[in-house]
Amino acid sequence: MARQVREPGSMLALMLAALREAGTLAARTIALARVEIDGNLRALVGLVAACVTIMVLVICAFFVFLDAAVKLLAALIGSEAVAALIVASPFLAIALVLGVIGARRMALKNLEPWRSLRQAKLAAEGHQAP
Numbered sequence: 001m002a003r004q005v006r007e008p009g010s011m012l013a014l015m016l017a018a019l020r021e022a023g024t025l026a027a028r029t030i031a032l033a034r035v036e037i038d039g040n041l042r043a044l045v046g047l048v049a050a051c052v053t054i055m056v057l058v059i060c061a062f063f064v065f066l067d068a069a070v071k072l073l074a075a076l077i078g079s080e081a082v083a084a085l086i087v088a089s090p091f092l093a094i095a096l097v098l099g100v101i102g103a104r105r106m107a108l109k110n111l112e113p114w115r116s117l118r119q120a121k122l123a124a125e126g127h128q129a130p
Contacts, residue, residue, distance in 0.1 A: 066087060069083075069087050070083045070084050070087050071083075073086055073087065
């Protein structure tokens, strides 16, 4: 069998050609990824903008509905202040209930690290001599 002997110049030329092609492939891959990411990013920004617009419109519609309810009750009762109080009373009740629940959850006794205190107590009892 005859052994092939490659010249160092041809080996270097092959390595340089391979590096050049790898660089070209990497550049094309990055360009393709940039195009894909740009399209996806635009779609996501459009989706977020649509969701924010929907939320703003729903909130505006809610306030318009509340104003209409107050005006309707004011026309029936004859007093806009009493009508506003009637319309606002369920929201006031919900706010009070949520405030009481929040105050109970944020009480100082709920912030104490009970598990750590129990473990410290057990560790202290375990190290004491009888």
